[in-house]
Amino acid sequence: MAYGDKVIDHYENPRNVGTFGTQKEIKESKDIGVGLVGAPECGDVMQLQIKVNDDTGIIEDAKFKCFGCGSAIASSSLATEWLRGKTLDEGLDIKNTEIVEELSLPPVKIHCSVLAEDAIKAAISDYKEKHNA
Amino acid sequence: MGVTLPMYLDHAATTPCDPRVVEAMMPYFTEIFGNPGSRNHSFGWAAEDAVKKARQQVADIIGADSKEVIFTSGSTESNNIAIKGAANMYAKKPAGQTGRGHIISAIHEHKAVLDPCKRLEKEGFDVTYLEPGPDGLITREMVEGALRDDTILVTIMWANNELGTINEIPEIGELCHSKGVVFHTDATQWVGKMPVNVKTDNIDLLSLSGHKIYGPKGVGALYVRRRKPRIRLTALQEGGGQERGFRSGTLNVTGIVGLGKACELCAQSMDDERERLLELRNMLESMIEKELDVVQVNGHRDKRLANITNISFGFVEGESLMMAIKEIAVSSGSACTSASLEPSYVLKALGVGDDLAHSSLRLSFGRWTTKEQVEYAGNKIVEAVKKLRDLSPLYDMHNEGIDISKIEWAAH
Numbered sequence A: 001m002a003y004g005d006k007v008i009d010h011y012e013n014p015r016n017v018g019t020f021g022t023q024k025e026i027k028e029s030k031d032i033g034v035g036l037v038g039a040p041e042c043g044d045v046m047q048l049q050i051k052v053n054d055d056t057g058i059i060e061d062a063k064f065k066c067f068g069c070g071s072a073i074a075s076s077s078l079a080t081e082w083l084r085g086k087t088l089d090e091g092l093d094i095k096n097t098e099i100v101e102e103l104s105l106p107p108v109k110i111h112c113s114v115l116a117e118d119a120i121k122a123a124i125s126d127y128k129e130k131h132n133a
Numbered sequence B: 001m002g003v004t005l006p007m008y009l010d011h012a013a014t015t016p017c018d019p020r021v022v023e024a025m026m027p028y029f030t031e032i033f034g035n036p037g038s039r040n041h042s043f044g045w046a047a048e049d050a051v052k053k054a055r056q057q058v059a060d061i062i063g064a065d066s067k068e069v070i071f072t073s074g075s076t077e078s079n080n081i082a083i084k085g086a087a088n089m090y091a092k093k094p095a096g097q098t099g100r101g102h103i104i105s106a107i108h109e110h111k112a113v114l115d116p117c118k119r120l121e122k123e124g125f126d127v128t129y130l131e132p133g134p135d136g137l138i139t140r141e142m143v144e145g146a147l148r149d150d151t152i153l154v155t156i157m158w159a160n161n162e163l164g165t166i167n168e169i170p171e172i173g174e175l176c177h178s179k180g181v182v183f184h185t186d187a188t189q190w191v192g193k194m195p196v197n198v199k200t201d202n203i204d205l206l207s208l209s210g211h212k213i214y215g216p217k218g219v220g221a222l223y224v225r226r227r228k229p230r231i232r233l234t235a236l237q238e239g240g241g242q243e244r245g246f247r248s249g250t251l252n253v254t255g256i257v258g259l260g261k262a263c264e265l266c267a268q269s270m271d272d273e274r275e276r277l278l279e280l281r282n283m284l285e286s287m288i289e290k291e292l293d294v295v296q297v298n299g300h301r302d303k304r305l306a307n308i309t310n311i312s313f314g315f316v317e318g319e320s321l322m323m324a325i326k327e328i329a330v331s332s333g334s335a336c337t338s339a340s341l342e343p344s345y346v347l348k349a350l351g352v353g354d355d356l357a358h359s360s361l362r363l364s365f366g367r368w369t370t371k372e373q374v375e376y377a378g379n380k381i382v383e384a385v386k387k388l389r390d391l392s393p394l395y396d397m398h399n400e401g402i403d404i405s406k407i408e409w410a411a412h
Helices: A005-012 A023-028 A070-083 A088-092 A096-103 A107-132 B019-025 B042-062 B075-089 B111-122 B140-146 B169-179 B253-291 B318-324 B345-349 B371-391 B393-399
Strands: A032-039 A044-052 A059-067 B069-072 B102-106 B126-130 B151-155 B182-186 B205-209 B220-224 B295-297 B308-313 B360-364
Touching: A005 A070, A005 A096, A023 A032, A032 A107, A044 A070, A044 A107, A044 B393, A059 A070, A059 B371, A059 B393, A070 A096, A070 A107, A070 B318, A088 A107, A096 A107, B019 B253, B042 B069, B042 B205, B042 B253, B069 B075, B075 B111, B075 B151, B075 B182, B075 B205, B075 B220, B102 B111, B111 B126, B126 B140, B140 B169, B151 B169, B169 B182, B253 B295, B253 B308, B253 B371, B318 B360, B318 B371
Parallel strands: B102 B126, B102 B151, B151 B182, B182 B205
Antiparallel strands: A032 A044, A044 A059, B069 B220, B205 B220, B295 B308, B308 B360
16 A cells, blocks of 8 residues: 555654543543544544633644554544644534545545544534533 | 665565576576477477476475376466366266255365355355364364265365464375365465475375465466376366366476476475574564563464464554554555455454454565564564554553443444
């Protein structure tokens, strides 16, 4: 699999790797939304966490962890970069096709970008649920 | 001490030609170019002499008579001729009918065995695909349990290409002979590394390939037993009737000379080489097991070829692992390399979970693999797995005591 330079760059220097705490701590933090998508048996699991300013609704920080191929790692790394500083609504506007374009993903790797979009949506909806509750 | 990169640790896929093999082949391109089928001039005779010598060299490494060696283009062709040829020859009913006979194979055979078997299923034969246990082995007992009154052929590989695991070939052969069932073994990974005696190992048909044993690509052989019992085959390819009619077509003289030389060289060095490679493999496995948790060496720990190791690294994905060690050429059981989402069917056959099957590497060593190379590879792999585990949400969960198999994942 020959990858583009941007995938390799994200793979070798992934941005914003990490978590805002243990699974338990995260669950209890109201300002954090988590998206955990994919499945180990499919070879891709993405975990995306966003830290939202409750007053402004702006995503102040985003972190990821990813079990997956180079494209999956790059897609989730890129998603954290794009999410930082965005409002929740702007975050929801990120489309997988934009990720494909930015990273020049080959057709067999498009599902990685879909997964990243799913992770963004899941994280934002997790945050919203915590707040409506 | 430095090593040269990229580094090749994928000898189960193919091997470089030994320079002595190339040297032996050279005259047959330009000087001794005759067709061994030309019986009436010296050009043909010279080529025929070369083929005769090579046929003996191949026969010697498997304990056969030279008349029992059929040259082919490689193991895929040998398997096709053996499996389809024997099934059609010993069929209980003519083509076009069902219930033509029963064949026994195994689910983790190479595709070059499975696909001919699947073809025969479409042509009226029944095939039982044996399932190995977690150690990957196919035993005499398993074959015995699957035998039927109408079993005509058993085809079981000697050593598995992804795992290196060694099946009970002489024992299965003995069973087949006692029941009058034809026995074929795909010995592609075995020949040249381990001793073979087709007579005492009770083998009727055996496939081998040149490019796995430091010979050229595009040449291989099929052993066809001539005595006790005499095996007959329906030929797939028709034409000039070369190779006792089993495989028509002008002989690939240069390739055949190379294959013969490759066999001769393997026979000389096999025992020392096996010991050397075993030491390197043990070193690699202990390096990895010492430095990393949740790793699993796949297949039977001892009943394995010395030059192959297949290791699963929990919580990291195979393709990203290969990317992290991209200057080391190895194989992955991972899905993403093959554009499908299916992990290795061989590992699945052993009951290795999909998650671990996605994170496996096969490393296979060869004639020029050095201790320095293996040390380098071992360190690189350990470093890469650690790096990827830092990235892995699954490793975090594991460390927090969360059972990943209990999570409801949304499969995609």
